[in-house]
Amino acid sequence: MNVGHPLEAFTTIFGWMQFQNLWDILVFSGIAFIPFLVIVIRAFVDNYTGQEAKAGTRKSVHMMEVEIVKALSVVVLAAQPIWPLALNELEFDNSCDQIPDISDIQDTTYQDSFDVSNATVPVWWYATMAISKGITGAAIAGIGCPEDMVRTRIELDLQRISDPEVAQNVQRFTNECFVRARSRYQNERPDVSALLEQHGIDDPEFVGSRVYLQTEGFYDRYRAASPVPGFDYIAARDDPDYNEGAEPDYGRPMCDDWWNGDTGPSLRGQILEQMDATFWENARDSMSGWFGASNEELEDRMIRRLVEESAVRAPHITSGLVNADTNAGLFSRLTASFGIAQQEMFSHGPMMLTIREAAPIVQSFLLMGIYMLLPILLVVSLYSWGPVFMATMAILTITFWSYLWAVSRWLEDNMTAAMYPDGAGGFLGPAFGSLLSPDLGMKDSMITMATGLLHIGLPLVFSMIVGWAGFKLKDSLNANSQTTGSMPNTGSAAGSGAGRKLTESSGRR
Secondary structure (H helix, E strand, O other): OEEOOHHHHHHHHHHHHHHHHHHHHHHHHOHHHHHHHHHHHHHHHHHHOOOOHHHHHHHHHHHHHHHHHHHHHHHHHHHOOOEEEEHHHOEEOOOOOOOOOOOOHHHOOHHHHOOOOEEEEOHHHHHHHHHHHHHHHHHHHHHOOOOOHHHHHHHHHOOOOOOHHHHHHHHHHHHHHHHHHHHHHHHHOOOOHHHHHHHOOOHHHOOOOHHHHHOOOOOOOOEOOOOOOOOOOOOOOOOOOOOOOOOOOOOOOEHHHHHHOOOOOOHHHHHHOOOOHHHHHHHHHHHHHHHOOOHHHHHHHHHHHHHHHHHHOOOOOOHHHOOOOOOOOHHHHHHHHHHHHHHHHHOHHHHHHHHHHHHHHHHHHHHHHHHHHHHHHHHHOOOOHHHHHHHHHHHHHHHHHHHHHHHHHHHHHHHHHHHOOOOHHHHHHHHHOHHHOOOOOHHHHHHHHHHHHHHHHHHHHHHHHHHHHHHHHHHHHHHHHHHHHHHHHHHHHHHHHHHHHHHHHHHHO
16 A cells, blocks of 8 residues: 555554554443444434334334444444554655655654554555555556656755855955956957857856857956965966065966866866755756756856856946946846845745645645544444545545645646746746846746645645535435435325325215
8 A cells, every 4th residue: 555655654554553542442431332322312212202102112123223233334344443554564656756765664764753563444444545545546647757847946946055165266256257357248248149149148147158258358368366276376377576485375377267177176166066966967967858958058057056146246336337338227137136036045935845845744644633533533423424434535535635736746847847948047047046037037936836836725625625525415315314204204194184084075974
């Protein structure tokens, strides 16, 4: 039997252990037998209060027999634990990698925390779980495994430059190379339309800009203002005014050398090393398949995401950047974009992912609560089949939520691909800062909010529909019962009326 989350295996066993515990308490205390006493008393009282003693006795006996048989059937099928359920019988199907690095429930820490091994389940509820899990699993298999772009995007967003030395080098490169090259670009406006067409019109806003790297007079013109660790001192390139024997330990590389690492450590490579190697390799392969982008382009996009904050916070307001023919409001746009990126990063983006990740856990707790409280429901309902069917539908409905969440994830991925058909820039851009997205991340925000709310909305709507259908079915059954119950009284009244008329007719003769 499959479970939707590793935690559900342990909460299921724990729930049925508590079911058995409560049921034993009700049996040993005698409370479990009170419904039978109530059935007997109610059968006699209901019939003696409205009929002659002899007729009431016969009817009360028959009614009592029927009600006791029904109650016993509930006790045998839905109350008495019979079927053994072991923890090793519950499996978590992680074929779509919903939870990374988990292949079996034994791989989790729940194994050490939850002291559970096996339980005993009534036949009715075991069949209910088996049917509900089977239907849900088959429905999810019909969808297939989604690419799960959102999880990849959020995990990419968690990547940071954690090495302070690398962060300092990025800030230095921004101040000593990028700002100067960008100022020159704004002033001279060289014809780089081919590079802009290939790498995007916003390429000059990136510290690793291909325009500055591949156009003469930019990164090959400027160099570090002070020695950079890892680059050898070269007298012909660096300041020749040092006294002999007082040369610095390191040299001052040109900006393109500093970025690419031709004669020393590459700043580009240092930034990429800040990524978790295994995760980045898998994410890069996935995004290459989604968008058909080259590894180099994806690496540039990720580097851009990592250094974006430094680029935006660079001292742009210099005399070299005051240029009347630039796009109006460019820096206002950059500031607004960064604000939207931060809002997306710290508010509804992670919030929706949290909802998605927490939903199966909440589902596990709800099912556990239903399992463990079933004995009280059965006793209070006097072992009636009506509440049993209600609890059955509740278990089926809550279990089916897993399929609705799979639909939501499928919509999330396909909507993202549909909204950003042009490649990884659109996919990475909105969540990692609007420098990469011309729509300032609005489409992505809408997708995230809409599909995230589906994780709540779809189960809620489905549960309301099932509840409404059950309510209408109950009304229909009650109406049929009232109609059937009134038929004997109607026949009796009709027979009595016919008898009186026949007597009166005979008397007149």
